[in-house]
Amino acid sequence: MDWGAIVLSAQLALATLIVLLPLALAVARWLAVTSFNGKAWIEGLLALPLVLPPTVLGYYLLVALGGNSALGQWFAALFGQTLAFSFTGLVIASVVFNIPFAVQPIQRAFEAIPQDVREAAQCCGLTFRQAFLRIELPLAWPGILSAAVMTFAHTLGEFGVVLMVGGNIPGETQTVAIAIYDRTQAFDHAGAGAMSLLLLIVSLVTIAVSYGLVERLMKRRRAA
Amino acid sequence: MTLILDLVHDAPALDFRSEIPEGQITALVGPSGSGKTSILRAVAGLLRTKQAHVALGGDIWDDASTHLPTRERPIGFVPQQYGLFPHLTASGNVGVALMHLPSAERLARAEECLALAHVAGLENRYPRELSGGQKQRVALARAIARAPKLLLLDEPFSAVDRSTRKRLYLELRRLHEQLRTTVLLVTHDLDEAAQLASHLILLHHGRLLQTGPTGEVLRRPRSVAAARLLDFPNLFDGHLDAAPPGRKALLRWGPHTLRANAGDTPSGSVRWAIQSGDVLLVAPDKPWGGHLQNPVAARVSEVLELGMDALVWLEPEGLPATRLQMRLPARTLERHRVAVGAALTVCLRPGDIMLLADSGRR
Numbered sequence: 001m002d003w004g005a006i007v008l009s010a011q012l013a014l015a016t017l018i019v020l021l022p023l024a025l026a027v028a029r030w031l032a033v034t035s036f037n038g039k040a041w042i043e044g045l046l047a048l049p050l051v052l053p054p055t056v057l058g059y060y061l062l063v064a065l066g067g068n069s070a071l072g073q074w075f076a077a078l079f080g081q082t083l084a085f086s087f088t089g090l091v092i093a094s095v096v097f098n099i100p101f102a103v104q105p106i107q108r109a110f111e112a113i114p115q116d117v118r119e120a121a122q123c124c125g126l127t128f129r130q131a132f133l134r135i136e137l138p139l140a141w142p143g144i145l146s147a148a149v150m151t152f153a154h155t156l157g158e159f160g161v162v163l164m165v166g167g168n169i170p171g172e173t174q175t176v177a178i179a180i181y182d183r184t185q186a187f188d189h190a191g192a193g194a195m196s197l198l199l200l201i202v203s204l205v206t207i208a209v210s211y212g213l214v215e216r217l218m219k220r221r222r223a224a
Numbered sequence: 225m226t227l228i229l230d231l232v233h234d235a236p237a238l239d240f241r242s243e244i245p246e247g248q249i250t251a252l253v254g255p256s257g258s259g260k261t262s263i264l265r266a267v268a269g270l271l272r273t274k275q276a277h278v279a280l281g282g283d284i285w286d287d288a289s290t291h292l293p294t295r296e297r298p299i300g301f302v303p304q305q306y307g308l309f310p311h312l313t314a315s316g317n318v319g320v321a322l323m324h325l326p327s328a329e330r331l332a333r334a335e336e337c338l339a340l341a342h343v344a345g346l347e348n349r350y351p352r353e354l355s356g357g358q359k360q361r362v363a364l365a366r367a368i369a370r371a372p373k374l375l376l377l378d379e380p381f382s383a384v385d386r387s388t389r390k391r392l393y394l395e396l397r398r399l400h401e402q403l404r405t406t407v408l409l410v411t412h413d414l415d416e417a418a419q420l421a422s423h424l425i426l427l428h429h430g431r432l433l434q435t436g437p438t439g440e441v442l443r444r445p446r447s448v449a450a451a452r453l454l455d456f457p458n459l460f461d462g463h464l465d466a467a468p469p470g471r472k473a474l475l476r477w478g479p480h481t482l483r484a485n486a487g488d489t490p491s492g493s494v495r496w497a498i499q500s501g502d503v504l505l506v507a508p509d510k511p512w513g514g515h516l517q518n519p520v521a522a523r524v525s526e527v528l529e530l531g532m533d534a535l536v537w538l539e540p541e542g543l544p545a546t547r548l549q550m551r552l553p554a555r556t557l558e559r560h561r562v563a564v565g566a567a568l569t570v571c572l573r574p575g576d577i578m579l580l581a582d583s584g585r586r
Binding site: 114116117119120121122123124125127134138139 | 296321
């Protein structure tokens with residue numbers, strides 16, 4: 001069992017959540033309440049990681065983060081290391097490929113808030129901030145929880161993009177999914193098996209628990 | 225503080241000007257799609273119309289350069305589906321409208337409003353645990369919580385059953401007696417408007433058709449469109465002779481000549497209407513005399529009993545294609561021998577004959 005890879009995966013998943021969730025909340029809320037020409041293109045762009053092969057996404061991220069890109073050069077000048085093949089680069093890549101997993105459930109949750117409920121909040125004299133915190137956020141909570149869980153579990157399991165962008169540097173970019181591949185290549189079936197089982201159990205438990213929570217929350221809301 | 229409205233919009237089409245009297249219940253009545261709800265939403269600031277002038281007393285809420293956000297308007301709003309916050313209890317729902325108060329006062333005021341709306345004791349229930357009528361009352365409690373200057377009600381009784389609705393009418397009237405807030409009520413139901421509102425605005429395709437005290441508007445449509453909206457079944461063509469000074473005008477209807485109050489209706493071709501309840505049956509045993517106004521001989525062509533009432537269609541003498549509808553208590557049918565084929569006389573009092581302004585022919 002490669003505990004270093006497991007810890008790294010958990011750190012990556014957490015870092016991704018911390019960066020992505022606030023962004024996803026803002027974008028999803030905005031998409032849920034506005035309509036404009038070209039909205040489908042933006043939604044399509046955000047959903048791309050669902051359909052693109054991880055290698056394609058990984059390739060473009062590698063180009064964008066690599067030493068020849070403006071972003072890569074700026075980062076190298078600032079921190080003395082390249083973005084690609086670093087933990088920071090991995091977090092950026094992870095944020096990008098998790099966008100649909102975070103945005104879509106939150107957007108659906110905000111869309112599900114009836115217009116008359118939103119308007120009632122305004123008629124009650126609430127400011128945007130008050131309405132968001134007291135009305136919309138509690139109502140969208142199941143969707144936000146789903147988004148967080150999906151992002152977390154998906155990051156734990158992502159393989160292709162991580163390999164393309166992060167390579168396979170133990171302690172820096174070797175996540176548990178990569179470590180499993182590594183172990184299998186080295187015919188260490190015991191190690192690969194143990195880590196696979198752990199990943200399986202953790203994923204199942206997180207998703208089942210979140211589904212259960214969401215179900216309970218929704219039941220409390222239903223027929224309101 | 226009168227509410228002054230001047231709204232122009234494309235989709236939905238609005239070209240609406242009116243003044244809503246202070247402290248009264250005014251009903252905005254029209255068929256679905258006539259723009260009633262849009263007007264209410266524009267008053268609340270939830271719909272921005274192409275052109276808007278909305279002012280309460282001296283306070284301008286909307287004009288070319290102003291748009292007061294909804295949250296700053298002193299309004300209470302009860303939407304059609306109530307818009308209750310599903311994650312908050314009844315008192316939590318009302319409390320949201322009281323965020324400007326310290327939390328201790330908030331609870332007391334919420335309870336006071338719930339009691340005013342007749343839902344005391346349900347403070348801790350969630351919306352999903354309330355019946356339709358209770359939800360409506362909680363929504364009303366929330367709407368009055370901030371002591372609004374204007375209460376906007378969008379078909380607030382459409383989602384409750386008939387008996388609950390009747391109770392809610394009484395409660396709303398009593399609440400209004402207590403609060404004396406200006407109320408703008410949207411409804412498509414004339415009976416509801418008649419029972420609740422002291423003023424009526426008839427709306428058609430986003431335009432004001434007629435406005436005035438409820439009884440006056442309901443009884444006296446001034447145009448064909450208004451007569452149709454008010455469900456006048458009897459709408460006829462006639463010819464109006466110029467009235468000699470101080471005398472009633474003469475309305476020629478086929479071979480019949482009826483006296484009518486012409487008002488300022490110009491002479492010539494005219495459309496006129498009469499309510500079926502105002503077509504009065506003359507008892508056959510009653511002696512003819514000068515007290516009979518505008519007697520018209522007719523033959524019964526159809527009789528339909530509808531519960532306590534009966535609708536009788538008459539073919540007036542000399543007007544074979546015309547059907548005059550008369551409403552009378554069902555129990556009188558037999559006494560007066562009203563049956564298909566029977567000949568009888570009805571009288572149409574001058575005050576009940578409504579001369580309509582526009583020809584309105586489609």
